[in-house]
């Protein structure tokens with residue numbers, strides 16, 4: 298039986314400032330299975346980032362419960378990959394990638410070995426001694442992904458990590474992300490605005506409602522792995538699933554524009 302790793306019950310988040318209240322999430326319920334690649338889509342402002350930030354412990358919930366079932370001690374539960382530059386500009390690529398391991402006191406030789414392993418998987422082994430400003434946007438994002446995997450979390454949280462990239466680089470990074478993830482057994486939660494990306498990457502796609510956000514619908518993505526974007530995209534099943542997700546999402550996008 299699939300083991301549940303995250304359970305979210307009636308999660309509500311209200312942002313309060315002096316003269317304003319924003320209900321970002323309202324009674325959101327979600328269960329995530331261990332090893333699952335879950336993709337979240339939803340209209341702009343529906344609370345996707347807020348949900349991820351709460352899961353990562355970067356933001357406090359207002360009401361509700363979140364259960365995260367960790368099996369390992371001394372291991373980071375979540376690692377977050379944000380859109381754009383989240384790497385430290387003053388650190389070399391290799392130091393960025395091993396940063397999480399260093400914080401946990403992993404000995405230097407071991408952490409270098411792990412960091413090089415992921416740099417190599419991301420095709421960046423020749424850039425280990427470069428500084429972020431010497432890299433392109435796509436390369437920086439690959440460092441970001443390598444750093445998240447190197448820190449060996451049980452759960453990877455990704456907030457539109459490829460949103461700012463051009464289409465060719467996005468395709469390459471999606472494929473590389475899947476390659477690393479497929480061998481890792483890790484649970485991944487990934488936010489995107491792209492239905493193509495959601496179907497290509499996900500085991501399951503959750504569609505959120507317009508603000509205040511909760512789960513509106515969920516779709517299983519039955520495609521076998523490993524996947525290849527171009528061959529997948531031309532199948533009738535892909536087109537059918539795309540249409541179903543868009544139908545549900547469109548209603549919410551239209552609501553959010555009112």
Ligand SMILES: Nc1ncnc2c1ncn2[C@@H]1O[C@H](COP(=O)(O)OP(=O)(O)OP(=O)(O)O)[C@@H](O)[C@H]1O
Nearest residue numbers: 312319321339340341342343344345346347348508
């Ligand atoms: N720190 C904050 N203070 C006040 N309001 C906030 C704060 N952070 C987010 N919000 C509000 O909460 C709502 C949800 O924001 P959030 O960034 O989670 O949405 P999102 O679905 O990730 O949007 P997008 O798809 O555009 O990135 C928005 O109305 C936003 O303005």
